[in-house]
Amino acid sequence: MRPGPRAARQAALLLSLAALSPCGAFAQDSGEVTTPSSDTEDKPSAEEVRENVVSAGEDPLQKWHAETQTDEIDERVGRPLKVLLYGSARLDYTIANSTGKLGDAGSRFGAFGEWAPSNRLLLFARAEAGLDLIEGFSDLSKSGSKKSEDDDSKVFDRLLYGGIETRRFLLVFGKNWSTYYQVSGFTDEFDSTGGDASGTYNAGTDGGPTGTGRADLALQAHISLKGLAERIGAQSLHLNLQAQDGRPIPGFDDAKYGVSIGTSGIIRFSKNVELGLAYNFAEIQLADRPALAAAGINGNAHAALLGVRWIDNDWYLATTVARLVNHEATDGLNYFDGWGWEVYARRQITTRFSIVGGWNWLKPDADEIQANDYRQRYGVIGARYALSRENGLERYAYVEWRIDDSREENGDKVGNSIVLGLRMDL
Incomplete structure (x- = not known):
């Protein structure tokens, strides 16, 4: 797996970017740097780690909602219109099949606005686009980097929604991370891969049509059941609801899902442990659709998920198990x-250095002969080094080795790969 001279130069360029200090070209001029200046200082608390997990995650609405829920009433009264421009530059260098390639790893930019007409109501909207900083999208299987359409466009819509928030619930409409992802995101934490076995990004899409990834034109409600949580001795309990209609079935231009419903619930038992359940249903009409039956679809699409995660100041551990029917x-x-x-x-x-590991395993049922030899089965080990963390912005370099025993439908092996990457939130 030795790259050629040009590939080696590209890797050297990526590593030189990673070596830039937080005070270099990517730094901001304002804001307090929250990353410790020395690895000998105390590690963050479990609650700080949890906040960092949400901050570094793919769903920006989840982070914003968590922040607004901590605001005091007086801070919400008369809040003026606030608009935030943001971006994230993400590059990687992949070595696979004895070749190396520098590519984009899910870069994006966007705008978010909020306005509080009273101390009881917040209005908000977000528009976020993905963009390729190199040349096209060479790997659409990466976590968080999938496009909603299989084309060669270098800029595409990732998120586009608006909504309202009160003290008890949040209502949002548009293209947004799904209710299903609130649980499947527990394990979608690798920088270079992942999400292949949970049903999030099904059928080569971003999960938008079915509603399990970045759901298309979805109406969502996120409800905090604080009183019920207190009565059962839990720290928090959140219920998420979602509805879609008429989205295209991946692979079939003339066929659409009917009503699609998603729901999830997450209960936090203690400062360390969370349990999540998610379910997504998409109606499929098979009448006069022989092509659907020929492709293995024999009924409605179902995706059910159980997730558990445990967080403290040293560890983040998570697992999800999914049952997928007419979905993958x-x-x-x-x-x-x-x-x-x-x-x-x-x-x-240390405060800056961490190691990661885990696996994705997805296998068709034994009687699903139309899937032939297809399977997803790979492990990942890697490391991450934080360059800085400022105002919730993540800036780090990473390396991940994917040890792959996956097979394509025709039986071809996918093969191992090594990824060097850089993420710089701006």
Whole structure:
């Protein structure tokens, strides 16, 4: 797996960017730097780690909602219109099949606005676009970097929504991370891969049509059941609801899902442990659709998920188990029923350095012969080094080695790969 001279120069360029200090070209001029200046200082608390997990995650609405829920009443009264411009530059260098390639790893930019007409109500909206900083999208299987359409465009819509928030619930409409992802995101934490076994990014999409990833034109409600949580002795309890209608079935231009419903619930038992349940249903009309049956679809699409995660100041451990029916598809777009299992672990060694590991495992049921030899089965080990963390912005370099025993539908092996990457939130 030795790259050529040009590939080696590209890797050297990426590593030189990673070596830039927080005071270099990527730094901001204002804000307090929250990353300790020395690895000998105390590690963050479990609550700070939890906040960092939300901050570094793919769903920006989850982070914003958590922040607004901590505001005092007086801070909300008369709040003026606030608009935030943001971006994240993400590059990686992948070595696979004895070749190396510098590519984009899910870069994006966007704008977010909020306005509080009273101390009881917040209005908000977000528009976020993905963009390729290098040249096209060479790997659409990466976590958080999938496009909603399989084309060669270098800029595409990732998120586009608006909504309202009160003290008891949040209501949002548009293209947004799904209610299903509130749980499947427990294990979607690798920088270079992941999310393949949970049903999040099904059938080669971003999960938008079915509603399990970045759901298309979805109406969502996020409700905090604080009183019920207190009565059962839990720290928090959140219920999420979602509805869609008429989205295209991946791989079939003339067929659409009917009503799609998603729901999830997350209960936090203590400062360390959370349990999540998620379910997504998409109606499929098979009448006069022989092509759907030929592709292995024999009924409505179902995705059910159980997730657990444990967080403290040294560890992040999470696992999800999914049952998927008429939801997942092979690389040849043959649909199948199957089980998926994901595990993600991160160990904080110092305040800046951590190691990661885990696996994705997805296998069709034994009687799903149309899937042929298709399977997702790989492990990942890697490391992450924080360059800085400022105002919730993540800036770090990472390396991940994917040890792959996956097979395509025709039986071809996917093969191992090594990824060097850089994330710089701006």
